[in-house]
Structure formats: C-alpha cells, structure tokens
Amino acid sequence: MRAVRVVSGPVAALDRASVDTDQIIPKQFLKRIERTGFGEFLFYDWMKDPAFPLRRPEFASAPILATGRNFGCGSSREHAAWAIQEFGFQAVVAESFGDIFRTNASKNGLLIVSLPETDVRELLDAAPAEATIDLETQTVVLPSGRTATFDVDPGIRDRLLNGWDDIALTELRTAEIDRYEADRERPGPNVLAL
Amino acid sequence: MLDKVWADHEIGDGLLYVDLHLVHEVTSAQAFEGLRLADRRVRRPDRTLATADHNVATGPGEPDELSRAQLEALDRNCAEFGVRLYALGHRRQGVVHVIGPELGLTQPGMTIVCGDSHTSTHGAFGALAFGIGTSEVEHVLATQTLPQRRPRTMRITYAGTLGPGCTAKDMILGTIGQIGTDGAAGHVIEYAGDAIRALSMEGRMTIANMSIEAGGRAGMMAPDDTTFAYLEGRTGAPADFDAAIERWRAYATDDGAAFDREVTVDLADVAPQVSWGTNPSQVAPITGTVPEPADETDERALEYMGLAAGTPLREIAVDRVFLGSCTNARIEDLRAAADIIRGRRVSDTVRAMVVPGSAQVKAQAESEGLDAVFRDAGFEWRGAGCSMCLGMNPDILQPGERCASTSNRNFEGRQGAGGRTHLMSPAMAAAAAVTGRLADVRELVA
Numbered sequence: 001m002r003a004v005r006v007v008s009g010p011v012a013a014l015d016r017a018s019v020d021t022d023q024i025i026p027k028q029f030l031k032r033i034e035r036t037g038f039g040e041f042l043f044y045d046w047m048k049d050p051a052f053p054l055r056r057p058e059f060a061s062a063p064i065l066a067t068g069r070n071f072g073c074g075s076s077r078e079h080a081a082w083a084i085q086e087f088g089f090q091a092v093v094a095e096s097f098g099d100i101f102r103t104n105a106s107k108n109g110l111l112i113v114s115l116p117e118t119d120v121r122e123l124l125d126a127a128p129a130e131a132t133i134d135l136e137t138q139t140v141v142l143p144s145g146r147t148a149t150f151d152v153d154p155g156i157r158d159r160l161l162n163g164w165d166d167i168a169l170t171e172l173r174t175a176e177i178d179r180y181e182a183d184r185e186r187p188g189p190n191v192l193a194l
Numbered sequence: 195m196l197d198k199v200w201a202d203h204e205i206g207d208g209l210l211y212v213d214l215h216l217v218h219e220v221t222s223a224q225a226f227e228g229l230r231l232a233d234r235r236v237r238r239p240d241r242t243l244a245t246a247d248h249n250v251a252t253g254p255g256e257p258d259e260l261s262r263a264q265l266e267a268l269d270r271n272c273a274e275f276g277v278r279l280y281a282l283g284h285r286r287q288g289v290v291h292v293i294g295p296e297l298g299l300t301q302p303g304m305t306i307v308c309g310d311s312h313t314s315t316h317g318a319f320g321a322l323a324f325g326i327g328t329s330e331v332e333h334v335l336a337t338q339t340l341p342q343r344r345p346r347t348m349r350i351t352y353a354g355t356l357g358p359g360c361t362a363k364d365m366i367l368g369t370i371g372q373i374g375t376d377g378a379a380g381h382v383i384e385y386a387g388d389a390i391r392a393l394s395m396e397g398r399m400t401i402a403n404m405s406i407e408a409g410g411r412a413g414m415m416a417p418d419d420t421t422f423a424y425l426e427g428r429t430g431a432p433a434d435f436d437a438a439i440e441r442w443r444a445y446a447t448d449d450g451a452a453f454d455r456e457v458t459v460d461l462a463d464v465a466p467q468v469s470w471g472t473n474p475s476q477v478a479p480i481t482g483t484v485p486e487p488a489d490e491t492d493e494r495a496l497e498y499m500g501l502a503a504g505t506p507l508r509e510i511a512v513d514r515v516f517l518g519s520c521t522n523a524r525i526e527d528l529r530a531a532a533d534i535i536r537g538r539r540v541s542d543t544v545r546a547m548v549v550p551g552s553a554q555v556k557a558q559a560e561s562e563g564l565d566a567v568f569r570d571a572g573f574e575w576r577g578a579g580c581s582m583c584l585g586m587n588p589d590i591l592q593p594g595e596r597c598a599s600t601s602n603r604n605f606e607g608r609q610g611a612g613g614r615t616h617l618m619s620p621a622m623a624a625a626a627a628v629t630g631r632l633a634d635v636r637e638l639v640a
Binding site: 026035079098107171185186192194 | 202203205206208209211213214220221223224227232234239240241242243248249258260261263264267278286297298299301303304309310311325326327328329330332333336337338339341343345375376379380406409411429430431432438473490491494584585586603605606607608611
C-alpha cells in the first residue's frame, strides 16, 4: 500500500445520504477475480442519468469526494473502495460512514474523513472549490480557509502514513498468536473433521 | 456478553482471534491471490470453511463465463490452500449463513467472520460475528486474527409480545424503522426481552441477520436452552455436549451490565411490516399507507419505487415473489409460507419462486412435502443459493418489476436494475403471491 499524507484539490459533491455499496458498485461487477477494473463501473446505474453530479465536468479531476451521512452502508464488498479509488478519488469526506466500508477503505489507502455536518455542508455547497486534507495533523482546510479537525484511529493513521502492510504487521506478532493458540484457544468445531 | 467474548479472544492490544472463518466465491478470490503473491499459507484450515452461494445458478441453465470463472477460482483456491469447500452439488452446500448454524459450527462465545455483511446472523447463538472486506479475509486466512477496536454496545429490549401474524422479520423491520439504517453504527447490538427468548433459533437468526441494516457491527443474543436444543446432535456440535452447555451459559450478560446505549421497542406498535422505499428503515405496517416523504431521501425513494404518498399499501400490485436469502430461507420460513400457500394458487399476474437456504433445507422441505405445496400452487422450486437477494445470478427483476421479497435489502437495483423491492416476512410474501398485491396475512388465516 502506498503511503498517504496529504490529499489536496477540487472537491466533487454527491449530496445524498446513506449511499449504499450496491449503488457504488452494482453486483454484476463483483464477478471479477482481480482487484482492478472496477473504476469505470463506479455508480454504474446512477451514471446513466445525465444530471448525476459526478458527470459534471468540473468534478472530473477532483481527488476528494464529499457526500452525505452513512456513506458506504450495506454490503461488505471491498470492490466499492477499489472502484472509488480507481475512479480517481483519494479521499471521501462525510459526516459518517458504514463501518465495513470505512475499514475496507483504510486497507487500500483511501482516506476516510468524518467531519461535523456543517463542515461537510460547506464542502458540498462550495464544490468544486478546493480543500486540503492532512492526515498527519488530522486537519482539513475548507474552501473558506477555515481549518477543521478530524479523528482517526491511531493504528490506522500510522499504517496509512507509513504505507505499512497490515498482514506483515500482524506477522510480527506471530509468537503472541502461537502462544494464544497453545494456551487459550477455545475448543471449537474442526471443519476438516466434519 | 460482548465483553466476555472479547476478553476470551483478544490476543493482545487490539488483535482479535477468529474461531471460525467462512468463505465464499465473491469476496475471496483476490484474498487467495494476495496469499499466493506473498507466499503465505492458510494458517488454520481446520477453522476455515468455504461454500459457493452468491453467484451460483439455482435453476436450469449454464452460468455465464465470468460466474463460472469465479466459481472455478474458488475450487482451485480451496484445493491449493487445503480449505474444505462445499461446492454446488454437495449435500452441505448453501448460503454461508444458513450452513454454518445448520452444521452446528456456529456456537456460543465464538468469534466468526466472513466476507459478507450478513455474518451478523451467527450472533443469534451468542457468538460475536461480523462481516469483513476482502483485505480482512486475506488477513484472517494468513493469521487467523484481525486488528479490531472494541465496538460500543447497544441493547435493544423488546417490550410486550408479538401480535398475531407477526414474526421475527416484523420485529427487526419495525426496529430498523424506529432507529434508522445507521441507528446502531459503531455498535454491537444485544437483543433482549421475553419476545426474543420466545423465538426459535430461526427467528433469532432473522433478527441478528439484519443488524447490519441498522448499521450495527454485529448483533448478539444470550445463549439459552433454545440455543442448546438447536445445536444438540448437529454434525459440528461438541462431543461432550453437557460440558459445552456449562461453558456456553456463562456468556449470557450479567444482570446489571451497562450498555453504551439502550433502546426499547414496544411490540404493541408492531403489525406485519412491509418496506415502501429503498432502504430498510422505510417501512410501514401493512394496514397503513405510503407515507408523505419527510426529506429528499424519501422523495427519491418514492420516485424510484413508482409510489405516491397516501396510497394504501394493500393496493400495491406485485409482479414477483421471492422466498429466499440468508434472512428467511430456513426450514421454519418455508413452513410458514407453505401454511399460507397450501390449497391456494399463486395469482395469475405473479411469478413466484422459492430458493431454499441450503441443500439440507431443500432436502428437509422435500421430505415434508413442502416442495409439492409450493409447486402445486405455481411456485418455482429452486436449488440453494443467494439468488435474487442480490441478483448476481440470472434470477433478477426486470426494470420496473415489483417484488415481494423475504430478503434483507430494498436498495435501488439490488434485485436487478430498476427493480422495486418490498421487504417482508415469509408469510407476508406468501400472502402477496396468492393475492397478487401486498396483503395482510392476518386476513388469510382468519
């Protein structure tokens, strides 16, 4: 995973609440067995509508997507995060996010920023005006020049800032896992013995 | 209950051990490929089970090339990494959240994950079970652990008793209608109250299954005698069952335990529910009307659904009926629907299908003669899979078609681009099939 620190540029606005992952990438595109090739199908059904906001030319190169609360709710499909990233977004800003989507994004270096509703509203209304997100300082410089701060899990922040691989990090704790399995592992069904 | 399961499985700071990892074709291929590229192996094949469900054909006809390639990738990956697979045609194949419990693999106090948001289903047994993405699938395959922050806790207590014609599905739809699709975001829900204890395991699974539709990380219920009776004698159940029961009982929440949030749902307010919009919080009692839109989300939903505010729900005609999904395709669900169907005919204007949750549910239903009840009434009787719940296989709605569905999501296009989904219980879906419109099942049993 590439390290992420600052995302800066125009903001694209999708002013809808509870956008679910079925909209972000519909099921017919989940048959691929690769991690790539999803960007062109982002919001596939909504993109058919000429008035769909993300078709506006001024949003074309925006690295930041601002949207309504509860973004990415529903299905666990990581394809949603892949599609958003491949489409060209490096960060998504909303009041809140679906839990699984938030985690999926963090595994791929797609920056997830939760801001209070008034700050998200400013981004949505001023789009495509530019904003700057700094993960290290946990700040967003809004189009008005005002600076907002956001919370992020410290573990996820470290991982993103350094571009660390999650599995490699856990493998550093293999001795702990071995010890857990030897001393504390709960009895449970053995799938291979069924 | 969450605290106890968490304490049992936290290896060290923020790292959680996984007791059972369920795998299916749609969210695993990229994870296995990641293992291959990094020269990693599956750490615990004895705690990993794969099945084919999301993308399998449930009727006659060949799958398309991409679907076949995805299923073949699962075959190949499981063979290469030593993972047990119940592929299409195996007597234990089925929807991943149906087969885990029916094989007795889902047990109280366990941690269970799967690359599917409806993994919350297994929480009905007092397990901590939640959906994960493909990167996390790879992480669990490689390490049998997941980095996790402890979620907050939320208790939903049901007051009163279920009215006639009401089921677990009506309880959970009513609950989501009350708290919203992000009402439980960041929380693990514990469902409590006499009405929960009175439910069968099938009913409890229906409720736990839809925890994610309220935004919940997971949903749990205290294990009790109903839980133990369900598990006893199943393939994966422990040999020393009495000792296991003693261990399992200890997971129930202690009296006086504190929760970060408490919500009460009054069952006196819950009549048979149907959804009218494009998210599972947009529900109303069948006796009601399509509501006035409260905001832009509602307006958009009504436009998509082709509905006008004020229309009585019972006047809405349906084109399709889907009885299936990890929410409502267990034997009890099929029995409940068959009880309504028996001696009646599917309306001439409706195409209806039953997709059993697993090959075992299908076999059980056939041994009880339920397949004949459905077939005689004009239902299609299919093989096991996710089918039209998410419409990856050819079972999809055509644009504008309206479907009474026992599944869990009425999102735009979920069952097919332009398709319109109304969520409800199996009995209510059966009532819709025979009347050709959304119907109050209580009028058919009176």
